[in-house]
Amino acid sequence: MNSYRSTSGPIKIGIITLTIYVYFTIFSLSAVAEKLSSLGKHFIKVSKSGQTISVDIINMDILDIARMLSKETGIKVFLDESVSHKVTSKFRNIPLEPGIKRLLGPAVSSAFVFNKDNGPSGQVNYRIDTIKIFNSGNMLSANFKIFDSTVSETSGKKKDGKTLSHPKTSNPSSELWHQTPGTPGAIRHEIMQARKNLSMIREKSKVEAAYTGEKLARLRMKLSKRLSPDERVAIARELSQARQYIAARKSLNRRMIMDEEENLRKLVEEGTKTDSRKKFAERQRESERERNLRE
Numbered sequence: 001m002n003s004y005r006s007t008s009g010p011i012k013i014g015i016i017t018l019t020i021y022v023y024f025t026i027f028s029l030s031a032v033a034e035k036l037s038s039l040g041k042h043f044i045k046v047s048k049s050g051q052t053i054s055v056d057i058i059n060m061d062i063l064d065i066a067r068m069l070s071k072e073t074g075i076k077v078f079l080d081e082s083v084s085h086k087v088t089s090k091f092r093n094i095p096l097e098p099g100i101k102r103l104l105g106p107a108v109s110s111a112f113v114f115n116k117d118n119g120p121s122g123q124v125n126y127r128i129d130t131i132k133i134f135n136s137g138n139m140l141s142a143n144f145k146i147f148d149s150t151v152s153e154t155s156g157k158k159k160d161g162k163t164l165s166h167p168k169t170s171n172p173s174s175e176l177w178h179q180t181p182g183t184p185g186a187i188r189h190e191i192m193q194a195r196k197n198l199s200m201i202r203e204k205s206k207v208e209a210a211y212t213g214e215k216l217a218r219l220r221m222k223l224s225k226r227l228s229p230d231e232r233v234a235i236a237r238e239l240s241q242a243r244q245y246i247a248a249r250k251s252l253n254r255r256m257i258m259d260e261e262e263n264l265r266k267l268v269e270e271g272t273k274t275d276s277r278k279k280f281a282e283r284q285r286e287s288e289r290e291r292n293l294r295e
Contacts, residue, residue, distance in 0.1 A: 044072045044103070046096065050127075053099035059086045063145075065103070066133065070147040073128075080134035080142035083108055098252050100131065109136045111263060112256065113193065114200045126204040139263065140187070140270055184278065187271045194264040201260060205253040212246045 044065070045054045053073075057065070065087055066079040073096075089103050097112065104110050113130035134142045219239040223232065 044068050046073050047093070051096060052093045053096050053103070054092045054094075055099070055103050056090045058088050060088070061086060062108070062133070066145070066147045069100070069103075069131070071149045074150055075128050076130040076150070077147040078130060078132045078142075078144040079147065080132075080138060081145055082138065082142070083133060083135055095248075097128065097256075098248065100128075101252075104133060108133055109139070109259075110134075111139070111197075111259065112201075113197050114204060116200065116204070124207060126200070126207070140190070140267070184271070184274050187267060187274055191264065191267045191271055194260060194267055198257065198260045198264060201253060201256050205250075205257070208249055208253070209246075212242065212249070215242055216246070 042057045042060060043055070044057070046052070047054075050073075062083055062085055063079065066077040069075065070077045085107055087103070087105060089105070091099065091102060094102060100112075101110065111132045112128050113132070114126050115129040116124055116126045118124060132139065132142075132144070134144075216239070219235060219242060222235050223239065227235065
């Protein structure tokens with residue numbers, strides 16, 4: 001009896017240990033398989049209308065995000081070479097501008113440059129032309145890599161993360177982007193671009209406010225008519241969603257205007273300092289020339 005007890009104990013413990021080991025092995029393999037499976041599902045997708053963006057990425061390098069973002073949206077992405085971190089993000093069908101802000105996250109600063117064109121119906125459309133991604137407070141000294149899915153290869157030009165000396169673009173002044181960061185020419189271009197973009201964002205905000213105001217008026221008009229209970233509920237829901245959308249757009253535009261105003265203020269300050277240093281250096285050189293002539 002004693003012999004049976006002394007052997008069965010270790011056997012049972014061994015069976016339990018083996019069971020636990022097998023369980024954790026299977027669990028670990030399942031976790032790895034799930035992780036590997038999820039890695040294959042990384043995507044950044046923009047709707048056919050170009051109005052919303054969906055994202056599902058895990059621990060992706062910001063460099064790959066910039067490349068994928070340009071490829072999927074057709075937007076030029078300027079990424080400061082000093083920015084280096086991983087991003088995890090997942091969401092569905094968020095309007096493009098707040099969606100991109102959410103994708104990039106609070107770890108980096110970003111600025112949008114807009115262009116406008118007329119749609120088929122004559123309505124003015126505002127679209128993002130360029131996104132600048134940089135460390136907070138570092139835009140003036142940023143050395144940008146450029147991702148532009150619209151650039152066709154020509155002699156001396158490279159794309160997909162290579163620094164372009166003269167990117168193909170409809171804006172000739174964009175070549176000033178590639179002057180040495182912090183030089184008077186680069187700062188003057190940044191100031192010009194910031195003023196232009198600030199004006200564009202303000203104009204875009206006013207147009208959106210007018211358009212959404214008309215939409216709210218139409219919905220209120222519908223709601224004032226004689227309706228069935230189901231129709232009234234449906235229109236009331238649409239009206240509530242429209243109000244939420246308008247509030248979100250106002251908040252986003254207000255934040256973008258404030259960011260661009262702050263950016264412009266810093267650029268003007270830096271431009272003033274640069275001009276002062278240049279004038280001081282010129283006075284020193286002139287004084288030295290006069291001194292040499294007297295000698």
